[in-house]
Amino acid sequence: MVMPLPNFLLIGAAKSATTSLADYLNQHPDIFLPPNNKEPNYFAFAGERLPPPGPASPHVINALWYSHCVTDYANYLNLFEPVKNERAIGEASVRYLYFAEATRRIKEKLPNVRLIAILREPVNRLYSHYCMNVQYQLEPLGLPDAIAAESARREAKWGWDWHYVNVGLYAQQLKRYFDLFPREQIKIFPYDEFLEKPGAVFQEMCRYLEVDDQFVPDMSSRGKVAYRPKNLALDQWLHWPRSDRTGIGRVVPRRLPKEILAWLESWNSAPVPKLDPGLRQDLSRLFHEDVRELEELLGRKIPWYA
Numbered sequence: 001m002v003m004p005l006p007n008f009l010l011i012g013a014a015k016s017a018t019t020s021l022a023d024y025l026n027q028h029p030d031i032f033l034p035p036n037n038k039e040p041n042y043f044a045f046a047g048e049r050l051p052p053p054g055p056a057s058p059h060v061i062n063a064l065w066y067s068h069c070v071t072d073y074a075n076y077l078n079l080f081e082p083v084k085n086e087r088a089i090g091e092a093s094v095r096y097l098y099f100a101e102a103t104r105r106i107k108e109k110l111p112n113v114r115l116i117a118i119l120r121e122p123v124n125r126l127y128s129h130y131c132m133n134v135q136y137q138l139e140p141l142g143l144p145d146a147i148a149a150e151s152a153r154r155e156a157k158w159g160w161d162w163h164y165v166n167v168g169l170y171a172q173q174l175k176r177y178f179d180l181f182p183r184e185q186i187k188i189f190p191y192d193e194f195l196e197k198p199g200a201v202f203q204e205m206c207r208y209l210e211v212d213d214q215f216v217p218d219m220s221s222r223g224k225v226a227y228r229p230k231n232l233a234l235d236q237w238l239h240w241p242r243s244d245r246t247g248i249g250r251v252v253p254r255r256l257p258k259e260i261l262a263w264l265e266s267w268n269s270a271p272v273p274k275l276d277p278g279l280r281q282d283l284s285r286l287f288h289e290d291v292r293e294l295e296e297l298l299g300r301k302i303p304w305y306a
Helices: 018-027 058-066 073-080 100-109 121-133 143-148 152-156 170-180 191-196 199-206 230-240 258-267 277-286 288-298
Strands: 006-014 088-093 114-119 186-190
Touching: 018 088, 018 199, 100 170, 114 191, 114 199, 121 143, 121 186, 121 277, 143 152, 143 277, 170 186, 170 288, 186 191, 186 199, 191 199, 191 277, 230 258
Parallel strands: 006 088, 006 114, 114 186
Antiparallel strands: none
């Protein structure tokens, strides 16, 4: 029996509404995405040992960021075993845009695959990425110090999750794809356009994937949204692996109804603070050159910086 293979991949960028988009696409009757694994990351981590180092124990990092990853090809193929008659078969793994090895591996296994990327203004993307790490208590440093530590962390082989600046250098990442794939196999969407006109962008994606563009998904819910925990111990109890949770378990029972857990999470969630304008300006300078290269690569103006 020949196992079905993906004919499209949502490759990134990280923190650019890819979770929401994957949810919308998965509602389409002619589109299949693995129902229980939105982000297998196979082409980023094939044959590798996970998780990479970081500021917490490997057990915690694996549980929060890597437990869903698939590193074996047979297991990757099994994700698509439930495919029936869907015309568009795909998956969404935002690490594919960043990892150079992923580009080569995708070309080797899926040379005719259609690729979709959503690009978000790099500073907003960076800050959302940072806030998500703070939310899960996986970033002990303030933002300026975390940026200053990025080079040393990369040399120490820390995972992609702490490569705040480098993940936003889109021109370098897309050039690898343009070097290996025909341009007609790569579709780029601006994040802001997706936020402003999600229905129109969804229709365009459907046409690109050659499925019915008149289908209207339920877009009332959004994917992951970063927040700032009011109580770190409670948030750790809610999200970390059981063996690494704090002593709050002596006060709060281990097993609670889902409704109560959802209420606790909502109660404990505060909006992330606004990024300081001066720091935003400093960070934007890190991306100006890459944005100019991106404009040349795509042949169009990118309205992020004057």
